[in-house]
Amino acid sequence: MASDALADLLPRFDQRGMDLGLERMHRAMAELGWPARQRPAIQVAGTNGKGSICSFIAAALERTAIKTGLTTSPHLVSWCERIRVGADLIQLTELRQLLIDQAALHQRHQLTPFEQLLMAAFSHFEHVDVDLLVLEVGLGGRLDATTAYPWRPVIAFGSIGLDHREHLGPSLEAITREKAAVINPGATVISAAQEPAVAAILEATCQDRNATLQWVEPLADTWALGLAGAWQRRNAAVALAALQALIPLGFAVPSEAIRTGFARVRWPGRLQRARWNGHPVRLDGAHNPPAARELAQELRPEQDSTAQPHSQCWILAIQAHKQAIEMLELLLDPADEAWIVPVPDHNSWRAEALIAQRPAWSGQLHAAASAEDALNAIAQRGRWPEPEPLIAGSLYLIGDLLGRGLVAAE
Structure with a gap:
């Protein structure tokens, strides 16, 4: 398996343990000159549906001239699945070389494996000169390494529920506060319906940070989707609104590209x-x-x-x-x-x-x-x-x- 090919460079995630925080990423990114920082990012947070939302967004953007860098987690077979530009996964040889080149940086700042992969992703996106980034939150939000990226004008939320309580807090409210913390001042925030307690925290956070919150309804049956499951209509609706939120940033995605991308999207391991x-x-x-x-x-x-x-x-x-x-x-x-x-x-x-x-x-x-x-x-x-x-x-x-x-x- 390709994952094994990096075993000498990436320690097993469970060996390091969960170590959330932004300071290490801030220091490492500053040392590298904040790679890719001139590109806006859609950050995708939540408990369930993050990967599906990312896949819908990416599938639509693949059918445009907008060069998009995507990071997701976890991977199924290869580490390379976590870093792609358009439809193309990063080559294993290139990912390996990036990890080797940045090994001293990793050591100086004691980066976790997830942070090491994200640093490689940002460097790769800088090198190939992408126009836009799509970042899937790994865990939580407030202290997740993707939140270290400085320009996140669009925040998309999947459904928020009880999971990872050992890291994020014992209650739905505590978990939601951790995830809502990704919302930055002035951002456009998109979500499908959430539990009342979740919705209240999202609304309060957006009001406090002068962010615009847009609630969306599931897409109608007239939309053909490449992913099975009724819940994917909610995820696709969030993705659609996130794509539309790119217009003020200068990225207009044609409706034909969106409909074709949504119909042909594939995301393994989801029904x-x-x-x-x-x-x-x-x-x-x-x-x-x-x-x-x-x-x-x-x-x-x-x-x-x-x-x-x-x-x-x-x-x-x-x-x-x-x-x-x-x-x-x-x-x-x-x-x-x-x-x-x-x-x-x-x-x-x-x-x-x-x-x-x-x-x-x-x-x-x-x-x-x-x-x-x-x-x-x-x-x-x-x-x-x-x-x-x-x-x-x-x-x-x-x-x-x-x-x-x-x-x-x-």
């Missing part, structure tokens, strides 16, 4: 259809309760009460610090079954621990050493489940399956 040994499966990166709720609603729309109960086969990998009980309460129907597997190279929930907290799940949860073992066990039953098994709970798991070629996207 993605794939194949394992010829059998259909679906992949989704839902890894927190808000995303689990959206996924459950997508799979189980309003049903006729007289209809046969829906039965879904799940393969779930959930990191140990995640709210697994809450997720399963949202995902599991009485007729469902779920194989609980580890997230590769991460501490993870085990089936026994889940059953210990919810004994009623003892007949529904199965343990497997890996997703591949779970798929083999399902296949040995003879009849492949319909609807197809859904693999979820962690983008790290999906990236591992795709990277090793165990599943192939349709």
Whole structure:
């Protein structure tokens, strides 16, 4: 895997631990002369939907003459996925050389792996002379490294919910304040509907900072979208408004480019259809309760009460610090079954621990050493489940399956 090709330069994220803050980035960027600072950026924040919003924006801009640098996280297979210009990922050799060239800088300022990659991205964008940046927040907002970028006139929010409480705070209000802190004076801020507590904080922050807040409604069914899931209509609406907010900055994106880009966008691991040994499966990166709720609603729309109960086969990998009980309460129907597997190279929930907290799940949860073992066990039953098994709970798991070629996207 391409990720392994940088193992000597990028320590594993979990070895450094979470170390949020802006001072290191400010010092490092100042030493390099603030690369790319003359280009405006759309910063995309929130809990869920950030990557999808970025992908909609980028897909539209790819169909224009506007040269756009995009940073996203996490990646699925290759570190290079995190840095792209237009449709082109940075070449591995170029990323490697940037990391080597900046190694002393990293050491002087004790940059985290995420910060090192972002510094490489800014330098790359400066070198190829992009016109515009799109920056996906990594975690939180107030202290996220993307917020060190000085010119962020457009701020787009995905849905905000409970996640990463160990870093951002114990309540929805605390988490929202951390994320709303990216709003800078005079910015144009865009969001689809949020929980009332979230909306109130966004509105107050915008008022305090003289920023313009625009609420958007989900796009109508007349819009063709390349990403599955009803929630993507909200994400696409935020992306559309962010693109329109570029007009005062001198970037006019034709409506044809937007509609074509939105229809053809691809973002792996988001209700993605794939194949394992010829059998259909679906992949989704839902890894927190808000995303689990959206996924459950997508799979189980309003049903006729007289209809046969829906039965879904799940393969779930959930990191140990995640709210697994809450997720399963949202995902599991009485007729469902779920194989609980580890997230590769991460501490993870085990089936026994889940059953210990919810004994009623003892007949529904199965343990497997890996997703591949779970798929083999399902296949040995003879009849492949319909609807197809859904693999979820962690983008790290999906990236591992795709990277090793165990599943192939349709």
